[in-house]
Amino acid sequence: xxxxxxxxxxxxxxxxxxxxxxxxxxxxxxxxxxxxxxxxxxxxxxxxxxxxxxxxxxxxxxxxxxxxxxxxxxxxxxxxxxxxxxxxxxxxxxxxxxxxxxxxxxxxxxxxxxxxxxxxxxxxxxxxxxxxxxxxxxxxxxxxxxxxxxxxxxxxxxxxxxxxxxxxxxxxxxxxxxxxxxxxxxxxxxxxxxxxxxxxxxxxxxxxxxxxxxxxxxxxxxxxxxxxxxxxxxxxxxxxxxxxxx
Numbered sequence: 001x002x003x004x005x006x007x008x009x010x011x012x013x014x015x016x017x018x019x020x021x022x023x024x025x026x027x028x029x030x031x032x033x034x035x036x037x038x039x040x041x042x043x044x045x046x047x048x049x050x051x052x053x054x055x056x057x058x059x060x061x062x063x064x065x066x067x068x069x070x071x072x073x074x075x076x077x078x079x080x081x082x083x084x085x086x087x088x089x090x091x092x093x094x095x096x097x098x099x100x101x102x103x104x105x106x107x108x109x110x111x112x113x114x115x116x117x118x119x120x121x122x123x124x125x126x127x128x129x130x131x132x133x134x135x136x137x138x139x140x141x142x143x144x145x146x147x148x149x150x151x152x153x154x155x156x157x158x159x160x161x162x163x164x165x166x167x168x169x170x171x172x173x174x175x176x177x178x179x180x181x182x183x184x185x186x187x188x189x190x191x192x193x194x195x196x197x198x199x200x201x202x203x204x205x206x207x208x209x210x211x212x213x214x215x216x217x218x219x220x221x222x223x224x225x226x227x228x229x230x231x232x233x234x235x236x237x238x239x240x241x242x243x244x245x246x
Contacts, residue, residue, distance in 0.1 A: 006139045008074040009066050011037045018044040023077040025136035026051045030060060030071035041072055049158070050074075051132065079137045082153030084163060087126030088170065090153060094125070097192040098172055099240060102128045104160060104208050105199040106229055109135045113144020114230035115197070120148035122237035124195075127154045128163060164211040167194060174212040176204045177232050179225065181215030189216075189240045197233045200226050 008017050008024075017024060018041070027045045029038060031054040045052050063073050091098040101119045106112050112135050119127055135141065136156065142149050157163045164174055175187060176196035196212055198204035203226075209215070218227065218235050227235070 006076055006078055007065055008076055009064055009069040011041065011070045011072055014041055014072050014074045017074055017076060018048065023081060024048065024050045024074045025077050026053065026075040028053050028055050028060060028063060028073045031056055033071045038071060077137045078139045078142045079149055081156045082126065084128060084155045086153045087155060091125040099124045100126055100128060100194045101233060102160060102194050102196045104196060104204050105133045105202060107135050107199065109138050109140035110144050111230045113141040115233050116145040116152055117148040118230060118234040118237060120152040122241050124237065126152060129154065129156055130160045131156055131158050161207050161211050164194065175214040175216050176209055176212040177218065177236055178203055178215045179217055181217040184216040184218055184236060184239050187214050187216045189243045193240060195236055195240065197229055200229050
């Protein structure tokens with residue numbers, strides 16, 4: 001299902017969006033605003049586990065497209081999120097070993113869009129992103145994915161490490177991309193797999209990395225020390241494809 005409205009402004013509009021069951025990725029509220037309607041909106045947001053940011057009026061004015069935000073602006077997801085179970089089901093329906101991409105702290109919508117596009121082409125069954133410190137399914141992500149967002153389920157989870165643990169119990173094992181790892185060609189990437197990619201600046205977080213079974217390194221010969229996150233994901237995804245075909 002496609003949502004046409006991405007930025008929702010004004011108290012009634014935001015409240016209606018929650019009541020209509022729209023997925024709100026983030027809510028911006030005027031700092032210090034404590035009146036009844038705003039309290040009702042923040043209560044609703046907490047119920048749906050929406051990230052709430054209390055910001056100054058200047059910030060809201062900056063974000064506003066209408067100039068009539070009344071102290072609240074919501075970012076609705078451009079597309080609905082899937083459940084992790086939907087991703088496993090997609091693999092089962094194709095009679096394939098699950099291949100899932102997990103993203104740690106990817107905040108650039110162009111990167112996420114490119115990752116969705118490449119993951120779909122590489123035969124991944126879905127993508128898992130965390131709720132915090134990560135971009136959601138925005139309109140920019142949808143555009144950059146070049147339509148792949150319509151075919152590849154994206155799930156959003158509260159805790160990436162806990163999700164990895166749960167998926168391990170279902171037979172998946174995990175490899176993360178990191179410069180300190182073993183050369184990717186020497187890592188066995190066959191079978192049910194989760195590929196973990198971190199942000200360009202920080203890479204995969206320590207807690208998530210500790211949950212991974214293998215750490216794979218992409219060979220690099222340049223003077224700069226990292227690849228764009230979507231390119232790194234593409235390189236490793238196609239090594240998984242190569243090993244699955246061999």
